[in-house]
Amino acid sequence: PMITSFALTTPRFTPNQDGVSDRVGISVVVLKEAEVSAYLLDTSGRRYAIAEREGVRRLEGEQGFRREFDYEGGVDINAEPPPDGTYTLIVEAQDAVGQRVRRAELLTIAQGGKPYAEIVGQPVGPDVVFMVRPYEERFASSAEQPGDLVEPPASDSDFNFTEIVVPVGDLLVFSLVVENYGASPIRTSGPPPGTVYQQTQLAAALGQFDQPGVWRVGLQCQTSSDSFPWRWALGDASTLTSELDPATGNTYLYLPPGERVVVWGAVRMTEYVPTFNPQTCYAGLIHEGVNISVRNAVAGARSIRLQTTDAVGSFNVSP
Template identity: 35%
Template sequence: MKSRLYLIGMVVGLLLVAVGCMNRPLLYGVEVVPQVISPNADGVDDVTQIKYSISRPSHLDIYFVDSQGEKYYFRQGNRRSPGEYQVYFGGTIEGCMLANGVYTYVVEVTEDSTGVTERVEGELTISGADASPPELLDFTVFPDSFTPNRDGIGDRVAINFRLTERAEVEVYLLDAEGHRYPVGVPKSMWGVEEESTPLIGPHRVELEPGIIEYDYDGGIDRGTPPPPNGRYSVVAVATDVAGNSFRVEAPLMVEEGGIPLAEVKFVEFWPTIVPLGGTLHFRAIVENVGAVPIRTEGPPPETTYLATQNFNTLGYYESDGSFRVGVDFEGNSFGRRYPYRWQLGTEAELEARIIDGQRHLYLLPGQQVTVTGGIIIDEPPPRTGPHFWVGLIHEGVRIVNDYQHPTQISIGF
């Protein structure tokens, strides 16, 4: 009996609550305080607080009407569940400060189930507003196309501008579908400890006025894939403390972007006993397992070194972004790893490209090549029975495959 009465009491209580909600106005408790603001970032009445309550699921509009009847929407069509809400308004609509004057504020809600609309109106005065936005002058993006694939050629874009006043700045790539790709922080902030970097959000930093320089690599230096190939706008937005915003943009094309990936698939050395003055041979199979071409440079396969030589003495030098196969050994005293290096494949196997008047060779995605070479042991090694091994070097970046197939070689002398 007691449990039945309890259930009846609960039902009656819920019905009373429901009836109370139905009888309550759809929109109530609207307050705008203060009703006079001076949005100039002096810390005094820079913003007004708008409070309102909604009794049933609705869509919300908040807008301001000037003396000419022009509407400025602060919120439009926002979905709202029953409850109490508050929001701060500092005089700006879409980054632009409203002009000084008297406005009619309107808080308006439309009930989802019935389409009934209720609104509350009042006056808001804006005076002494800072309507002068920061500016981004001399905005340049150079070059206007790049290939972020770590081949050392056309991998980077310089984004520069002059900021006229202290502001929060956001720089990003924007595609045709509205997707954003952050550019990162300016060069002046590279190496700054994370806790001391004034990051405002994922892509925003607080900057002082002056010349600002960004060096954009598409993210590949951090090992993350760059934006997909295609056309973009480089967008820079500066927002001051009063909420004024200034936006500039310029086009940028991304081509052949991606993280270069290659692997050593097979290695062998022969013979394993080499007389002094004899030749140690090797063979390695390398495959481009990535989605972008990889650049390579000589000396070509089948080149034979003297043990006292290195690739510099043959007239070849490190080239940032280039891939080479190298051979290293125990007791190496050259002062650098992998002193013996070879090009990935023959010229007939590689694709030749002329870039800025220079000829470059590329191993295409999915392509596999065999690299052979030799080392004439023209002097006794620093160690008895040293191990030799192969590596795949992405010069100026990293050793992709290290210590591949270490093989002990006996040197007779």
């Protein structure tokens, strides 16, 4: 069963669910139908099996059958990938009468590992600190023009569990700590801590769209129309590690293993809904395109009451 083609999508990949070079595709063309397998082989002779994609595709206009394999190191099924290093990737084809052929290429694994991060529980005081401050126009942000960044909560009076009263049109400011407690770096992307959202804005309105593999802190309230509509990066270029991806030329930001970072931001609360006053607001740590773990889904839940100048009140303050 002659192997007429054997190709990898990349000679180096980083199986850590950061959305950048997370997996390697393997394409094999055999001249006739055969049993085809693929595996990694380390220097000690240990094998790591690689799953084949379902289906065998006959090539039109030429002889042969295409077989495809996809490998992400096992992290998508919560397994740890093989240790970093260079391996021999082998494909074998065997026909019905037992004839066997093989081809081999080198494949390098780097920065591999299942990522783990959490919103850190505090021994004293709330896990998520909330405070209120007046809104100023200098905080207004858009995709074209980022506004000024708000300062994080700092007063001792902010570190309590009491209900928060926010005058309609003012800012609900939060602060929390995130730790990367895994063995691999975690990727993040803007907007930076301190960014202020209007209540009706989504991250996309600031030019920040979901990116598979990115970790962001999010804030959500009972009246939110989307899941964690307001999101913030785990830092910026001054506090995180920058890495250049040689395959794309893009530079990405990472929180290294074992590091902690303070993340904060604010939402201008403008939408008064009488049937949800007070409402519960809480933070979460989102691994976009992957999951929100149970431990990071509802952090620091707090009762937030909007205060209006109208006792009956159902008006909105326009942004």
